[in-house]
Amino acid sequence: MIRNIVVVVLLFTSLAFMGQRSSSSPYSYFGIGDEFTANTVEQSSMGGIGVAFSHYKYLNFTNPAAYGNLRYTTYGFGLLNNDLTIKTGDDKQSSTSTSLSYIALAFPIGKSAGFSFGLQPISTVGYSLSNSSQDADGNTTEISLFEGNGGVNRFHAAFGIKVYKGLSLGIEGDYNFGNIENSITNQIADVSLATKYREKTEIDGLSLKIGAQYEHKLKNNLIVNAGASVKLGNDIDVKGESLTYSLTLTNTGGEFVRDTLADQNGDKLTAIDGAFKLPINTIIGVGVGELDKWYAGVEYENQDAITTSGLLANTNGAYRYGSSNRISLGGFYLPKINSISSYWNRVTYRAGFSYKNTGLLVDGSGNNSNFTDIKDFGISFGLGIPLKQLSTVNMGFEFGKRGTTDNNLIEENYFNFRLSLSLTDNWFVKRKID
Template sequence: MIKRFIIGLLVLSTTAIVAQSNSASPYSYFGIGENFDPLTVEQSSMGGIGVALKDTYHLNFTNPAANADLRYATYAIGGSLTFLNLKESNSSQSGNSTSLRYVSLGFPIGKKAGFSVGLQPFSSVGYSLLNRVYDGDNIKELTRFTGIGGTNRLYASFGTYLFDGFSVGVEVGFIFGSLQNDILNQVQGTMLGTKHQEKLNLRGGQFKFGAQYKKELKNKLQLYTGAAVTFDSDLSANGAERMYSLSIATSGAEQVRKILYDKSISGNLTMPFKTVFGVGLGKVNKWYVGINQEYKDAVVSSQGINVIGNSQAFRYERGSKFSIGGYYLPKLNSISSYWDRVTYRGGVRFEKMGVLADGTGTGNNLTSINDFGINIGFGLPLPKQLSSVNIGFEYGQRGTMINNLIKENYFNVKLSLSLNSINWFKTRKID
């Protein structure tokens, strides 16, 4: 029964991830959209740490070497609900969105190795920006920038111990999806507007290597270290680009008047090289505190297409992220108190997103876009099982209102189910 349930849930979850739209952020305008870090709800509830963390019961998306510690077949599914408030100099806007963030399955291979496979959203585009040009108090020109779509990542990950305390892992991923970016321009006094549209299908691979080392200290303390490297890779992009004039009815419906050009386009997008390393200290199934430091190369310009490219309004720089967090588990096998078996998590992160933007469009006031988040979470064990329901809460701020930019305040509610069993892949025997 459990096998059928997992297979059915896996199929439904995979369909939902591919079909969904994940972002409403204006900062999804850059590149291939808002990038999603591969994190479980458990990891994000600790500020995003995990490169050094070893866990027998939960998956780890940051470091493939952590698969070596899996001792139970584990199915994990996670989603989030986001409440977003956007502020600029003279206005504000609110909204919310829901999304499925991952569906994954992992299992041990012998006593020293493990394997996992899954599907996750990789990036999402969901912006709508309006630029006005004034002649005195009157609007002279309007330009609307809109984008939809996103990419997903299908991955397979393997980790194994080379010797006591030291494990390594590799992960291969396949990124796929589609994007659409539109620029609609209208000039006061003209009957028709013009629209530039670019549609792209993206495909490409990704490779990650990781390592972890654990050393036992005095009083059963464990020292953990880890590092992971995601190598730069090219995504092929194929699609169409066209420009046309149009009229817009009072209802908002668009009617194409004349196609100025319509052509096929193709090119490559290079995903940047990324490294993350960290250290942690703790006691097994009791408590853990760790830090992560991540660096990401600047995004390079695309070739043959317009999705990625520096301009007067923005350019790319090297990104970084620092995270600190951990968990506390009062008593794993407590009989007298359920709350003693709950895992309490918390953490914070500070991120430099790798984008410099100037809301004035002149290029003279480029400002780094930063992101900050504070997290708490709880792992609620299910009765008579090793499985758990995990819930996390995150409050964060992204961007700034300086130089005519937009500041985001967001609140995320994250929920996951982690199902563990030692019998999923065993054949039942009849004497």
């Protein structure tokens, strides 16, 4: 009963967090925003690996085939706190944001299958940038303010099953949904009215992932794992409208709207209708370890360039997409799972690193001809602190750098603290004593 109450509380708490800004990154300006990797806290603490790894009580957002080994019902709830320092030339600025990482439930079906579903953000928009121009005397002649908020979430459902000895197969379906608002406010010196361009869009789309895992036990208690997942190509539809209007700005940042401006056709609202076309995403990995003792693995992810269609095809002059790839290495060590003499021997210690070419290319020159790859490197570690029975509190720490100050761009140094509660229980078991 207590566990059911906890799950209900976590569900309503997660809905509250869905409405909060969860990014302060200027790179969230591009595309559908600052994209999250779909990992649990346990996976993130190991550099993001998970395609080859499966366990009888852990969630796995990388490979649905892992649920073929699930033996316990697991509730998962994760939070992310992001401390971000932005550097451009000699200037620095820091910010902090907190957001929901995921809420999910997984349970076994018989002795050789498992099912999971949950809610998780996949991208977020949350930026506020300003740009000013000065004359020869250093007086400000023009100020532009760029702001955005919103994001995209996914509801996912996954099924995995053992089909032959150590071979498991899985399938996952996602429904992606969300909304994003972007605006540009421009004020020219000695002009009484400012102008603002604002666009609001709604986003939705479906996606499908298939996965496979193979596990082979050696004579010396070692277990060798291999895994692969393929997310099929899909479209994320973007629909909405934009408008431009004049306004008066107050000293406290307030707005008094004066008039909505019409375009050359006399329309005050302009329809936005397009799509991001996501190509096939492939992840492969291998690992070796001993059950509930230690594990080490490596995985590689690759995806071709994202393309756009409809009206979106003409709106990305300042950026474009190239192929993306990632390599991650990580693992865990558990001294003694049933230790009586030392509590810390029952703690799981995790570590890893990840290097990623995000696939985003940004032009900092302003002439749409000099594009720079945005890359990301992170080092992570974490703890799995045992509670009663098989439940755990998981903490993850990640230090990393994204972007560069070259080509008039922005370098981000980040520290991510992740926290999750993993409640593990038995379902569908007949009680011997009422």
